[in-house]
Amino acid sequence: MSALVDDLLADVEAKNPHQPEFLQAVEEVATAIAPVLEKNERYRQEKIFQRIVEPERVISFRVCWMDDRGDIQVNRGYRVQMNSAIGPYKGGLRFHPSVNLGILKFLAFEQVFKNALTTLPLGAGKGGADFDPKGKSDYEVMRFCQAFMSELFRHIGPERDVPAGDIGVGGREIGYLFGTYRRLDNHFEGVLTGKGLNWGGSLIRPEATGYGNVYFAAEMLNTRNTTLEGKTCLVSGSGNVAQYTIEKLIELGAKVVSCSDSNGYVYDEAGIDRTKLSFIMDLKNKRRGRIKEFADQFSSAEYVATNGTTDHNPLWKQKADCAFPSATQNEINATDAANLVDSGVTLVSEGANMPVTAEGAHHFLEAKLLYGPGKAANAGGVAVSGLEMAQNSQRLGWRREDVDGHLHRIMKSIHTVSRDASETYGQPGNYVLGANVAGFTKVADAMLEQGIG
Ligand code: NDP
Numbered sequence: 001m002s003a004l005v006d007d008l009l010a011d012v013e014a015k016n017p018h019q020p021e022f023l024q025a026v027e028e029v030a031t032a033i034a035p036v037l038e039k040n041e042r043y044r045q046e047k048i049f050q051r052i053v054e055p056e057r058v059i060s061f062r063v064c065w066m067d068d069r070g071d072i073q074v075n076r077g078y079r080v081q082m083n084s085a086i087g088p089y090k091g092g093l094r095f096h097p098s099v100n101l102g103i104l105k106f107l108a109f110e111q112v113f114k115n116a117l118t119t120l121p122l123g124a125g126k127g128g129a130d131f132d133p134k135g136k137s138d139y140e141v142m143r144f145c146q147a148f149m150s151e152l153f154r155h156i157g158p159e160r161d162v163p164a165g166d167i168g169v170g171g172r173e174i175g176y177l178f179g180t181y182r183r184l185d186n187h188f189e190g191v192l193t194g195k196g197l198n199w200g201g202s203l204i205r206p207e208a209t210g211y212g213n214v215y216f217a218a219e220m221l222n223t224r225n226t227t228l229e230g231k232t233c234l235v236s237g238s239g240n241v242a243q244y245t246i247e248k249l250i251e252l253g254a255k256v257v258s259c260s261d262s263n264g265y266v267y268d269e270a271g272i273d274r275t276k277l278s279f280i281m282d283l284k285n286k287r288r289g290r291i292k293e294f295a296d297q298f299s300s301a302e303y304v305a306t307n308g309t310t311d312h313n314p315l316w317k318q319k320a321d322c323a324f325p326s327a328t329q330n331e332i333n334a335t336d337a338a339n340l341v342d343s344g345v346t347l348v349s350e351g352a353n354m355p356v357t358a359e360g361a362h363h364f365l366e367a368k369l370l371y372g373p374g375k376a377a378n379a380g381g382v383a384v385s386g387l388e389m390a391q392n393s394q395r396l397g398w399r400r401e402d403v404d405g406h407l408h409r410i411m412k413s414i415h416t417v418s419r420d421a422s423e424t425y426g427q428p429g430n431y432v433l434g435a436n437v438a439g440f441t442k443v444a445d446a447m448l449e450q451g452i453g
Contacts, residue, residue, distance in 0.1 A: 004044075005034045012053050019102030021329060024358055025109050026053055028373075032436035035425050046452065048444045055108065057081040058101070059155050063129055065147040067140055077148050079127035079155055079163070082108035085446040088159055089125030090115055090382060092166030095144075095173065097132040104128060106329070107166070110353055111382070113439025114375040117414045120386035125161055127152070133168045134288075145176035152177075153184045156191055158392070164193040164385050167328065170240060170285070171196060171206070190392030193385035197397075202388035204403040205381075209351060210244025211404070212380015212411045213324060213372075214252065217349040219415035220370040223429070229253035232320045234345075236260045237327035238284050238291050241351040241378065245324050246277050258315055260327060261291040263307055265315045270300035316340050326351030334359035341367045350374035365430060376414050376435035383410045 012026050030049065037043055063075040078101060081089045091111040094104070104126045111124035131144050156163060165174055174194045181191050188200075195201035204211070218228055231254045235242050238259045246256045255271040259280060268276070276298060283289045295303035306313055316323070316336040323345050325331055329352065332340070337360030340348065348364055349372040350356065356364070364371040384407055391398055414435070422434030 002034050005030045021106040022102045025106040029436050032433045033440045055080050055082045061151040063147045065143045075129045075131045077129040078104050080104045080108040082124045083112045084123035087121035087123040089161035090122040091126040092164045093169045094128035094166040095131045095168035099128045099130045110375050114379045116439040116442040118383040122386050142176045146180045149177045149180035153181045158190045193388040203400040205384045207244040208384035209241045209378050209381030211248045213351045213377045214248035215411035216372050216377040234258045234320045234323045236325050242326040264305040266294045266301045268301035319343050322347040325355035329354045330357050332356040332360045337363040349377045351378050373432045376418050
């Protein structure tokens with residue numbers, strides 16, 4: 001690493017102790033863009049990097065609500081408004097007990113470069129709460145969302161900050177949040193994305209992150225003159241991103257052999273077909289059950305519990321051609337990454353945000369895998385959110401094939417700019433370098449043009 005990057009990172013570390021995920025994300029970006037900073041004196045002079053790692057604004061607030069037993073619950077809510085140089089703040093809300101400021105800052109920071117890559121005018125933000133929707137009744141979730149929005153509403157708006165979903169925030173939560181915003185603000189406007197189709201949502205938004213990731217993977221494979229057809233694929237997670245990754249992989253003729261939740265994974269040697277995928281969607285989106293039930297239902301599948309597994313996750317030892325981690329951050333460590341390489345995987349495309357540790361990513365780059373970092377590969381979700389905002393502004397709803405066509409074109413464009421930047425900086429095929437450089441320069445130039453602030 002260059003002395004310049006060492007100094008920058010030491011400064012960020014000193015200012016942000018106890019935020020390991022944020023520091024991990026910053027280090028990845030700093031390392032990738034080092035040659036850009038070395039070459040561009042104005043970026044250094046105007047301290048673009050020191051400015052881009054500092055959120056424009058952080059809002060932290062109390063969320064009080066009453067559970068079904070009549071007990072008062074207190075949670076902590078946040079919105080990190082990271083960067084608005086190229087558009088209004090945009091990024092999801094995460095409801096999960098692990099949520100803290102450091103995690104949201106890592107996610108908001110990733111979002112800066114991801115949103116820049118989409119070709120759309122989207123700034124970056126992220127928010128959420130340490131609320132666990134698991135095991136809560138619909139009314140409890142509704143009361144929590146109402147309490148959360150009763151503070152957040154004053155900080156967001158269609159030209160200011162437009163949140164969406166993330167872990168623990170799907171269609172149900174977006175509905176409760178939007179209803180509360182509409183009543184408090186007395187405006188019906190496109191303030192959230194991922195809305196229901198009858199009230200301003202976009203076709204293909206639920207599918208967008210998973211479909212987009214598969215489109216991105218297909219582009220990477222195309223550089224080696226091959227396709228997804230007949231490839232065996234490992235998918236982790238069983239939520240929104242995983243479900244539509246599996247759907248598109250099936251459509252393109254791949255064989256998906258796994259999915260997971262936070263308790264364990266299922267490995268289905270016969271492959272997950274459309275019928276089995278419907279079972280997963282019903283299980284996770286309606287009945288809100290555990291993935292173990294998949295193995296109880298289908299005899300070709302085995303269930304492996306992973307709670308408490310610390311040194312490695314046996315899911316990543318299964319034989320496959322491609323892997324689509326789609327659950328959460330750091331789900332693939334150095335041992336898992338080495339196992340994936342050893343078992344012959346040639347492509348890893350990140351549906352989740354930062355699912356691979358820094359050491360794991362290093363393995364993939366060393367082994368010259370086709371390795372799509374989340375800020376490029378999973379940008380389809382926020383891209384279609386941007387298209388939902390465009391439809392809301394027009395007061396129109398576009399056809400399914402039109403939105404999907406835009407999504408496909410955007411993912412191809414993200415692949416092209418990332419590949420081209422990797423070539424310009426002498427590391428062809430290094431999408432980590434390419435995506436970071438392409439995203440960074442777009443935002444950095446906008447910040448330069450808009451003056452110091
Ligand atoms: P969901 O809440 O729909 O699903 C999350 C899935 O990951 C569930 O299967 C969940 O299991 C599992 N999971 C969550 N936390 C953990 C954990 N600590 N260990 C193991 N498994 C875990 O979320 P999404 O599908 O929306 O998000 C998945 C990932 O994709 C996240 O990293 C998110 O930031 C990223 N992403 C999402 C986008 C979107 O449009 N939704 C856009 C871009 C990125 P369980 O049910 O047991 O909690």
